[in-house]
Amino acid sequence: MEPEILIVAEHNGSELDPITFDLIAWGSQIASEKNWKVGVLVLGFQVNGLLETMRRSAVDVIFALDDPVLQDYNSCVYVQAVARTLMKTAPRLILLGHTYLGIEISGGLAAKLDATLWSNCLAIKPTPGGFLVTRPVSGGAFLSTLEIESGACNVISLQRGSSPLKELPIKFPEVIGLSVPPESDPARIKVTGETKPSFAEDITKADLLVAVGRGIGQQSRLPPFLDLAQALGGAIAASRPIVDMGWLSVDHQVGLSGVTVRPKVYLACGISGSAQHVAGMRDSRLIIAINEDPSAPIFQIAHYGIVGDIFEIVPALINEARRSADRQEKSGGTTN
Numbered sequence: 506m507e508p509e510i511l512i513v514a515e516h517n518g519s520e521l522d523p524i525t526f527d528l529i530a531w532g533s534q535i536a537s538e539k540n541w542k543v544g545v546l547v548l549g550f551q552v553n554g555l556l557e558t559m560r561r562s563a564v565d566v567i568f569a570l571d572d573p574v575l576q577d578y579n580s581c582v583y584v585q586a587v588a589r590t591l592m593k594t595a596p597r598l599i600l601l602g603h604t605y606l607g608i609e610i611s612g613g614l615a616a617k618l619d620a621t622l623w624s625n626c627l628a629i630k631p632t633p634g635g636f637l638v639t640r641p642v643s644g645g646a647f648l649s650t651l652e653i654e655s656g657a658c659n660v661i662s663l664q665r666g667s668s669p670l671k672e673l674p675i676k677f678p679e680v681i682g683l684s685v686p687p688e689s690d691p692a693r694i695k696v697t698g699e700t701k702p703s704f705a706e707d708i709t710k711a712d713l714l715v716a717v718g719r720g721i722g723q724q725s726r727l728p729p730f731l732d733l734a735q736a737l738g739g740a741i742a743a744s745r746p747i748v749d750m751g752w753l754s755v756d757h758q759v760g761l762s763g764v765t766v767r768p769k770v771y772l773a774c775g776i777s778g779s780a781q782h783v784a785g786m787r788d789s790r791l792i793i794a795i796n797e798d799p800s801a802p803i804f805q806i807a808h809y810g811i812v813g814d815i816f817e818i819v820p821a822l823i824n825e826a827r828r829s830a831d832r833q834e835k836s837g838g839t840t841n
């Protein structure tokens with residue numbers, strides 16, 4: 506089978522990255538309108554466990570590129586392996602996550618396949634002659650929608666959390682085993698260490714996010730915000746400086762170079778509201794901002810704003826959240 510849409514799955518060796526399912530949702534939506542087939546490429550070494558999970562998904566075929574040379578991630582090897590595999594299946598549309606892996610390999614892949622790359626997309630919609638893709642421009646201050654033709658091969662990378670997730674049919678796809686073509690050139694990059702991502706906490710799935718920014722001042726001042734997230738039954742998110750300083754891991758970063766989130770409630774604590782941050786959270790259903798600067802841009806998009814010191818307001822919110830949870834428990838209700 507030669508599917509028109511090919512998705513490059515991401516994983517950490519034992520678990521699939523949830524973005525793979527976002528990509529499958531986008532791929533399925535396009536395939537159903539264009540009457541195309543969707544394939545997924547799982548590459549790595551000893552990926553059998555991952556294939557079992559993929560067998561209960563909405564794709565038509567799984568290509569398993571299982572080879573010892575893919576055990577450790579190396580962008581040169583991965584680009585060559587994926588490009589050579591895809592030359593045989595000749596998809597019209599290749600979908601990757603706009604993740605570290607996707608960002609690194611999508612350019613090389615497009616070059617090798619003589620395809621066009623549309624990176625950092627938020628949405629893709631089929632049209633009779635091709636697709637409409639929406640991407641942030643000017644550092645996320647604006648969104649642009651471009652019409653692209655589906656004649657040649659297009660490579661599209663999509664932001665995490667961008668897909669309109671819905672129930673998809675399980676197709677029990679066949680698995681086709683592949684191996685890396687032996688003529689692969691030697692890698693020019695030597696990988697000396699690797700940190701496997703953990704998908705334990707996916708902030709794009711949380712209903713409530715407590716997001717912290719540079720206003721918290723120092724890492725030792727994080728605990729009250731973690732407590733608040735826990736007391737409210739939500740997760741912790743962050744602006745980029747918090748991640749750059751290593752106070753929280755990169756999977757907590759919201760924004761242009763982080764993830765896009767749309768929780769029911771987004772509580773921004775000590776975040777100024779730069780265009781790059783807002784690009785990743787502006788579609789949250791309810792935005793509440795706490796900032797001591799009344800002219801902070803975050804107040805322009807917040808539904809409720811509190812001008813004040815986060816270190817005075819957050820402890821009061823924790824107490825109230827805990828009192829409310831106690832009241833709910835005593836009355837036998839659930840916490841909301």
Ligand SMILES: Cc1cc2nc3c(=O)[nH]c(=O)nc-3n(C[C@H](O)[C@H](O)[C@H](O)COP(=O)(O)OP(=O)(O)OC[C@H]3O[C@@H](n4cnc5c(N)ncnc54)[C@H](O)[C@@H]3O)c2cc1C
Nearest residue numbers: 718719720744745760761762763775776777782796797815
């Ligand atoms: C290409 C590119 C991509 C980027 N991608 C991202 C991205 O994905 N995500 C992202 O977040 N940023 C991103 N940035 C960085 C972005 O431009 C901003 O620098 C960043 O968002 C600022 O983070 P911040 O709001 O936490 O910090 P600041 O802008 O420093 O704001 C801190 C805020 O805290 C307030 N504050 C201080 N103390 C207190 C207190 N005690 N109580 C209440 N309020 C207080 C201050 O008034 C201030 O408004 C990107 C930049 C570039 C160039």
